[in-house]
Amino acid sequence: MSAPLTRLPEWQALTAHRDALAGRTLADLFAADPARADRLGLEGAGLFADFSKQRVTEETLRLLLDLARARDVTGRRDAMFAGEAINVTENRAVLHVALRAPKGATILHEGENVVPAVHDVLERMADFADALREGRWRGHSGARIRNVVSIGIGGSDLGPVMAYEALRGFSRRDMVFRFVSNVDGSDLAEALHDLDPAETLFIVCSKTFTTLETLTNAHAAREWCLAALGDDTAIARHFAAVSTNESEVRKFGIEPAQMFGFWDWVGGRYSMDSAVGLSTMIAVGPENFAAMLAGFHAMDDHFRTAPPERNLPLIMGLIGVWNSNFLGAETVAVLPYAQYLSRFPAYLQQLTMESNGKGVTLSGAPVDHDTGAIFWGEPGTNGQHSFYQLLHQGTRLVPCDFIGFCEPLSARADQHDLLMANMFAQGEALAFGRSADDLRAGGTPEWLIPHRLCPGNRPSTTILAQRLDPGTLGALVALYEHCVFTQGAIWGIDSFDQWGVELGKQLATRIIDEIRLGEAGGHDPSTDALIRRYLAGKART
Numbered sequence: 001m002s003a004p005l006t007r008l009p010e011w012q013a014l015t016a017h018r019d020a021l022a023g024r025t026l027a028d029l030f031a032a033d034p035a036r037a038d039r040l041g042l043e044g045a046g047l048f049a050d051f052s053k054q055r056v057t058e059e060t061l062r063l064l065l066d067l068a069r070a071r072d073v074t075g076r077r078d079a080m081f082a083g084e085a086i087n088v089t090e091n092r093a094v095l096h097v098a099l100r101a102p103k104g105a106t107i108l109h110e111g112e113n114v115v116p117a118v119h120d121v122l123e124r125m126a127d128f129a130d131a132l133r134e135g136r137w138r139g140h141s142g143a144r145i146r147n148v149v150s151i152g153i154g155g156s157d158l159g160p161v162m163a164y165e166a167l168r169g170f171s172r173r174d175m176v177f178r179f180v181s182n183v184d185g186s187d188l189a190e191a192l193h194d195l196d197p198a199e200t201l202f203i204v205c206s207k208t209f210t211t212l213e214t215l216t217n218a219h220a221a222r223e224w225c226l227a228a229l230g231d232d233t234a235i236a237r238h239f240a241a242v243s244t245n246e247s248e249v250r251k252f253g254i255e256p257a258q259m260f261g262f263w264d265w266v267g268g269r270y271s272m273d274s275a276v277g278l279s280t281m282i283a284v285g286p287e288n289f290a291a292m293l294a295g296f297h298a299m300d301d302h303f304r305t306a307p308p309e310r311n312l313p314l315i316m317g318l319i320g321v322w323n324s325n326f327l328g329a330e331t332v333a334v335l336p337y338a339q340y341l342s343r344f345p346a347y348l349q350q351l352t353m354e355s356n357g358k359g360v361t362l363s364g365a366p367v368d369h370d371t372g373a374i375f376w377g378e379p380g381t382n383g384q385h386s387f388y389q390l391l392h393q394g395t396r397l398v399p400c401d402f403i404g405f406c407e408p409l410s411a412r413a414d415q416h417d418l419l420m421a422n423m424f425a426q427g428e429a430l431a432f433g434r435s436a437d438d439l440r441a442g443g444t445p446e447w448l449i450p451h452r453l454c455p456g457n458r459p460s461t462t463i464l465a466q467r468l469d470p471g472t473l474g475a476l477v478a479l480y481e482h483c484v485f486t487q488g489a490i491w492g493i494d495s496f497d498q499w500g501v502e503l504g505k506q507l508a509t510r511i512i513d514e515i516r517l518g519e520a521g522g523h524d525p526s527t528d529a530l531i532r533r534y535l536a537g538k539a540r541t
């Protein structure tokens with residue numbers, strides 16, 4: 001691990017290969033090898049991914065796999081599964097894979113099998129979820145709980161909200177689920193404005209139970225509840241907590257019986273399958289939650305055991321490295337052709353960018369190459385009518401991940417065909433474009449041809465699965481988790497810490513005090529002036 005990455009012969013071989021490939025477009029690659037569509041498709045855990053529209057050849061993949069070998073990606077993977085403290089800056093194991101291990105499995109952390117403890121919590125969650133779903137768990141006044149409001153932020157929000165939206169079709173339609181994250185009071189106000197406190201349960205979700213936004217919203221929710229129910233004992237019936245911090249949960253007034261724990265070896269952005277998924281389980285039921293965990297586990301098994309050249313997350317991660325470091329792509333557009341996956345790009349932003357947005361290696365040396373790409377996206381077909389213009393004709397290279405499903409979840413099967421036709425069309429248009437000759441033949445006047453021309457040669461991966469069900473969702477999330485892992489291992493960075501988010505939080509704490517005192521000072525002139533302008537504006541309200 002000591003030689004800088006870009007000095008490795010395997011890296012240099014890729015640079016030379018990239019230069020040798022220069023000028024060969026996707027159209028050229030397909031013309032030379034029409035069977036590449038068959039050979040560059042991989043399957044794992046029920047997902048199929050077509051990599052043939054990526055600007056790679058089999059030689060590229062061979063060289064990328066050489067790089068993976070040189071960086072010991074599979075060794076690092078095995079260290080993760082073995083519970084080693086691979087999160088070096090926090091000296092922690094990274095064992096989200098244990099959250100979805102089947103009951104009889106053994107995954108050791110500091111010599112102890114953690115799987116039984118995982119299943120104990122899952123069973124407690126299932127009891128609680130069933131009691132709520134069946135109306136046995138009642139509110140303080142005896143009313144049935146019909147509303148579940150989850151309060152959390154970051155990893156304690158994005159996973160639950162994404163999963164709820166993704167699995168809405170499997171959820172209880174006679175219950176309301178809302179998610180509050182922003183410290184902006186309007187988030188909570190909008191979530192509660194039409195709810196009856198007597199029928200509402202809050203799940204306060206925070207790994208640390210010290211996060212400003214979550215604690216602020218949780219206290220406000222507590223006041224809202226008490227104002228209506230008028231009794232401190234009501235809290236016990238209307239609040240549950242998900243956290244690793246039992247003492248802070250107690251301090252808030254939630255009893256351990258309503259607390260669902262997890263462990264410091266679960267990173268916030270890797271936690272939607274832990275107790276953080278309590279709202280998901282209440283919405284879709286314990287069986288569907290178990291099916292989601294099985295999907296995660298199937299992808300874990302695939303990642304752990306499939307040979308490198310057939311290993312879906314490994315190859316997808318390596319192609320991401322190729323696009324970023326060798327083709328110069330700065331972003332990845334995630335384009336699910338499924339309205340239910342509307343929050344999936346936002347979920348992936350935390351997973352990928354908080355994990356791999358790092359500038360130093362594990363030993364603290366600055367990297368000499370780019371790291372994590374910027375992830376963004378919107379569901380198709382909506383994005384087609386806004387930003388796809390740039391994807392087709394803009395000056396930047398934006399690799400795209402298309403995600404689609406064979407079976408519709410709505411009864412409108414013909415609309416599903418329209419949806420999927422659009423997805424396939426976009427991949428085709430990006431890859432092969434439209435030539436001047438083609439436009440000329442279609443009667444486009446000469447002066448308009450440059451404007452209408454689509455250069456093509458724009459890479460994409462298409463992920464296709466049978467249907468968006470709990471198991472597929474688990475496999476899809478695990479696919480990206482292990483992709484992130486692969487890239488972090490190549491880059492030699494710590495994908496499991498997030499020190500970069502601390503500074504802003506510390507400065508905010510200081511500025512809050514200044515705002516409360518009504519005086520700014522000691523920052524840079526720009527920040528001081530902005531705070532003063534804010535204070536002046538606030539004084540006018």
Ligand SMILES: O=P(O)(O)OC[C@H]1O[C@H](O)[C@H](O)[C@@H](O)[C@@H]1O
Nearest residue numbers: 154155156206207208211268501
């Ligand atoms: O779950 P919590 O402890 O409340 O943390 C919520 C979030 O806040 C932090 O700022 C981190 O950047 C995230 O990784 C984390 O998911």
